Amino acid sequence: QVQLVESGGGLVQPGGSLRLSCAASGIGFNFNLYHMGWYRQAPGKQRELVAGVSRFGGTDYADFVKGRFTISRDNAKKTVYLQMNYLEFEDTAVYYCNAGGRPGPSNAGGRPGPYWGQGTQVTVSS
Numbered sequence: 360q361v362q363l364v365e366s367g368g369g370l371v372q373p374g375g376s377l378r379l380s381c382a383a384s385g386i387g388f389n390f391n392l393y394h395m396g397w398y399r400q401a402p403g404k405q406r407e408l409v410a411g412v413s414r415f416g417g418t419d420y421a422d423f424v425k426g427r428f429t430i431s432r433d434n435a436k437k438t439v440y441l442q443m444n445y446l447e448f449e450d451t452a453v454y455y456c457n458a459g460g461r462p463g464p465s466n467a468g469g470r471p472g473p474y475w476g477q478g479t480q481v482t483v484s485s
Contacts, residue, residue, distance in 0.1 A: 361385040361474040363456045368479030371446055375483075379441040381456030381476055390437040396460050397430060397441045398471060399452035399481075406455070408469065410441060411462045419462050419469075423449075446483045453478040 367379040379397065383390050396411035410420045410430035418430050429442040439456065459472025 361388045361458060363458060363474055363476035365454065365456050365476045365479040368454060368481045370482045370484060372485055373447060373483055375446050376442070376444045377446065377481060379443065379454055379456075379479060379481075381439045381441075383437045383439070383456075383458060391434045393458045394460050394462055394472065395430075395432055395439040396457040396462075396471060397439075398455045398457055399450075400455070400478075401449075401452040404452075406471075408464060408471075409454070411460065411469070412439060413462055417462070421464070443481070446481075448483050450481060451483045453480050 362384045364382045371377055392414055394413050397409040398406050399409050400406040408421055409424055410428055412418050412430045412432050427445045432439045455478045456476035457471045458474040461470050463469035
């Protein structure tokens with residue numbers, strides 16, 4: 360069974376930064392082989408892709424975070440990170456870690472994998 364545990368969310372002012380972490384574990388779960396992603400869901404909205412990182416380190420981002428967010432992974436620590444800079448009110452959402460998906464947006468064949476974390480709340484407010 361795969362477990363994904365997010366941390367690092369919180370309250371931040373517009374223009375501020377946060378770093379989310381997602382620690383993966385599970386018997387037989389080879390983190391190195393999995394595509395990892397971050398998704399988010401704001402109140403009243405559908406869950407949407409934020410960023411993804413392949414097992415080779417290639418990255419993809421939603422247009423609304425390009426230049427502001429950076430996804431990375433540390434295979435030795437079985438952890439994926441999301442560095443979020445220049446946060447905006449519209450970034451307020453619950454952020455979820457995902458494992459096992461396909462890269463890219465849904466209209467290009469991308470899709471989330473079967474494994475989800477419990478989510479971490481990010482609130483951007485003045």
